[in-house]
Amino acid sequence: xxxxxxxxxxxxxxxxxxxxxxxxxxxxxxxxxxxxxxxxxxxxxxxxxxxxxxxxxxxxxxxxxxxxxxxxxxxxxxxxxxxxxxxxxxxxxxxxxxxxxxxxxxxxxxxxxxxxxxxxxxxxxxxxxxxxxxxxxxxxxxxxxxxxxxxxxxxxxxxxxxxxxxxxxxxxxxxxxxxxxxxxxxxxxxxxxxxxxxxxxxxxxxxxxxxxxxxxxxxxxxxxxxxxxxxxxxxxxxxxxxxxxxxxxxxxxxxxxxxxxxxxxxxxxxxxxxxxxxxxxxxxxxxxxxxxxxxxxxxxxxxxxxxxxxxxxxxxxxxxxxxxxxxxxxxxxxxxxxxxx
Numbered sequence: 168x169x170x171x172x173x174x175x176x177x178x179x180x181x182x183x184x185x186x187x188x189x190x191x192x193x194x195x196x197x198x199x200x201x202x203x204x205x206x207x208x209x210x211x212x213x214x215x216x217x218x219x220x221x222x223x224x225x226x227x228x229x230x231x232x233x234x235x236x237x238x239x240x241x242x243x244x245x246x247x248x249x250x251x252x253x254x255x256x257x258x259x260x261x262x263x264x265x266x267x268x269x270x271x272x273x274x275x276x277x278x279x280x281x282x283x284x285x286x287x288x289x290x291x292x293x294x295x296x297x298x299x300x301x302x303x304x305x306x307x308x309x310x311x312x313x314x315x316x317x318x319x320x321x322x323x324x325x326x327x328x329x330x331x332x333x334x335x336x337x338x339x340x341x342x343x344x345x346x347x348x349x350x351x352x353x354x355x356x357x358x359x360x361x362x363x364x365x366x367x368x369x370x371x372x373x374x375x376x377x378x379x380x381x382x383x384x385x386x387x388x389x390x391x392x393x394x395x396x397x398x399x400x401x402x403x404x405x406x407x408x409x410x411x412x413x414x415x416x417x418x419x420x421x422x423x424x425x426x427x428x429x430x431x432x433x434x435x436x437x438x439x440x441x442x443x444x445x446x447x448x449x450x451x452x453x454x455x456x457x458x459x460x461x462x463x464x465x466x467x468x469x470x471x472x473x474x475x476x477x478x479x480x481x482x483x484x485x486x487x488x489x490x491x492x493x494x495x496x497x498x499x500x501x502x503x504x505x506x507x508x
Contacts (some may be wrong), residue, residue, distance in 0.1 A: 179261030218245025231481030290362035
């Protein structure tokens with residue numbers, strides 16, 4: 168649906184999509200019905216294709232051609248869920264924005280309750296899972312461990328059992344888009360922004376179709392981004408580990424020197440080599456943690472765009488998608504570059 172500077176839609180629904188072709192029709196049916204029941208026709212559905220290898224782009228492009236309230240965005244390649252979500256938030260035009268996954272594990276029918284809570288003064292209404300149906304014991308256990316580690320590591324309050332499913336106000340989105348980091352942990356960034364944030368508990372359903380794209384490797388990288396993006400405690404732990412290892416090495420050196428002065432052979436070479444191996448391992452752990460932070464700084468310093476857009480279908484306002492640069496908040500030209508001086 169077209170918008171003007173004098174009129175904003177009441178609601179935008181932003182959905183990152185990666186290999187979700189089988190879910191799109193049902194997603195549109197349920198999301199549009201829930202939005203219409205809440206705000207009438209004052210809504211849009213922003214679908215972001217994140218480099219899918221199936222027919223997701225053709226499906227969402229056709230939907231945008233057929234439905235005035237659908238905007239479909241095709242990224243130039245697979246950038247990952249968090250950057251695809253950032254792209255959708257950059258393009259959306261509503262006063263309130265619902266973040267939703269295409270697998271329909273999070274029910275769009277909760278829009279009405281979320282809007283009511285926002286009417287009472289909340290800037291963020293986040294879904295908090297009571298039950299996680301259809302997930303393996305390993306996924307549940309690893310999620311529990313992740314949130315425990317996150318609470319111990321970061322200095323802000325990040326709710327447990329809460330994903331990216333949430334309704335946020337326009338001022339929260341504007342604040343979010345002013346944050347320039349490449350390695351994104353969206354739910355942590357939204358928590359960092361502050362304002363009034365309230366929970367809405369719900370039972371999470373199994374996926375409608377397909378399989379999750381969050382493999383174990385992606386989950387580990389996601390966890391690393393979450394912790395290193397919001398805390399320096401791993402560096403502090405690495406420093407403590409280095410100090411302890413160094414102190415242990417000094418004690419061992421003193422023992423060896425005393426043994427040499429006393430003309431006694433140093434016994435236990437097997438034990439000595441074990442100690443060397445432990446110290447070496449501790450050193451590598453410390454270097455690994457430092458390297459993780461240095462690597463993040465290296466990526467940030469390059470200042471590359473967060474993502475590149477290949478195609479946009481369904482938007483009558485080309486300025487929506489180029490409204491601001493996710494790096495600096497400046498107005499962008501139609502080619503998604505900074506305006507010339």
